[in-house]
Amino acid sequence: MGKFLTKAVCILILFTVILALNNSWRLVTPAVAWPYTLMGQNEVPDDFRQLPADILHEKGRTGVQVMTYNIHHGKGLSGELDLEKIAAVIKASKADIVGLQEVDRNFGERSNFQDQPELLAHYLGMHYVYGESLKVRHLRPGRGVGYYGNLLLSRYPILESEVLRLPNRLGNEPRTALRAVVDIPNIGPTAVWVTHLGLSAVEREAQAKRLLEAIEKESLPSLLMGDFNALAGSIEIRTLKAQLEDVASTFGLEGLGTFYGDPAKPRPRIDYIWTDQDLKAESYEVISSKASDHLPVTARLVVSSKSKEVQTIKGRGE
Numbered sequence: 001m002g003k004f005l006t007k008a009v010c011i012l013i014l015f016t017v018i019l020a021l022n023n024s025w026r027l028v029t030p031a032v033a034w035p036y037t038l039m040g041q042n043e044v045p046d047d048f049r050q051l052p053a054d055i056l057h058e059k060g061r062t063g064v065q066v067m068t069y070n071i072h073h074g075k076g077l078s079g080e081l082d083l084e085k086i087a088a089v090i091k092a093s094k095a096d097i098v099g100l101q102e103v104d105r106n107f108g109e110r111s112n113f114q115d116q117p118e119l120l121a122h123y124l125g126m127h128y129v130y131g132e133s134l135k136v137r138h139l140r141p142g143r144g145v146g147y148y149g150n151l152l153l154s155r156y157p158i159l160e161s162e163v164l165r166l167p168n169r170l171g172n173e174p175r176t177a178l179r180a181v182v183d184i185p186n187i188g189p190t191a192v193w194v195t196h197l198g199l200s201a202v203e204r205e206a207q208a209k210r211l212l213e214a215i216e217k218e219s220l221p222s223l224l225m226g227d228f229n230a231l232a233g234s235i236e237i238r239t240l241k242a243q244l245e246d247v248a249s250t251f252g253l254e255g256l257g258t259f260y261g262d263p264a265k266p267r268p269r270i271d272y273i274w275t276d277q278d279l280k281a282e283s284y285e286v287i288s289s290k291a292s293d294h295l296p297v298t299a300r301l302v303v304s305s306k307s308k309e310v311q312t313i314k315g316r317g318e
Helices: 002-021 083-093 116-124 201-216 235-241 307-314
Strands: 028-030 032-034 064-070 097-105 127-137 145-154 158-165 176-184 188-196 222-227 271-275 279-286 297-303
Touching (some): 064 083, 064 222, 064 271, 083 116, 097 116, 097 127, 097 188, 116 127, 127 158, 145 176, 145 188, 158 201, 201 222, 201 235, 235 271, 271 279
Antiparallel strands (some): 028 158, 127 145, 158 176, 176 188, 222 271, 279 297
């Protein structure tokens, strides 16, 4: 009886470890959205608090300006941590919805244990939702738990959110997709996905398929953006392109690089904005900046004339 009990305990421990480390279980976990007005003012550094937030829109604007940006936890090409530069780039773009990757929350010394989601949301005067991909428990007393993951900033109300765990091999960095439903004027509730895929091509292919499975079940217009760590000709990108619209391709701008890689080679494009047939793009731009090792990518989206037709034909949401 004793041996049986010991084996049972060992199996339970092993199962718990695998569940914690291996995201191939495709877990969906809740994320929390906060309006910037609920933030603790005492926790915001003075240099952020003094910068005015501009959340007013020009009258008569249609559509929505979106951005994807891997911020490298606020560290620019200079090697210095400067989250204000990141915020300034976003502010200047006048983006309404922003998907960020490599965002730290009390993660470690590399980002001065900053709560980067709260700082950015406060500076920009935007609602936000944060979805961690990785968490670390600090050994130093009082440091608590640190997080690393994806962030969505929005000028418009965030109605709901969740984190979709993507498949990856045991021992590799966990990868996720943050999903949020944003109530966008002139478009309505829209499912916005922010993700950061893995470094392995095999993993990325599985992750892309999992994303498509989730998006196909959406009854709302869908937008997918993030750092996909893959070139346009890769299997995983071709898989996504079979069902979604690559906004850069719409304008023939596939050659615009988004990542500062080898200085001797052209910049690769690994950051993407994708739409389903409910949305169409009116513009696309890669913004020049050295605030991160990635360049921010923006697009203006409007409702597609095919939207109702597509929903009728496909019976989306059933």
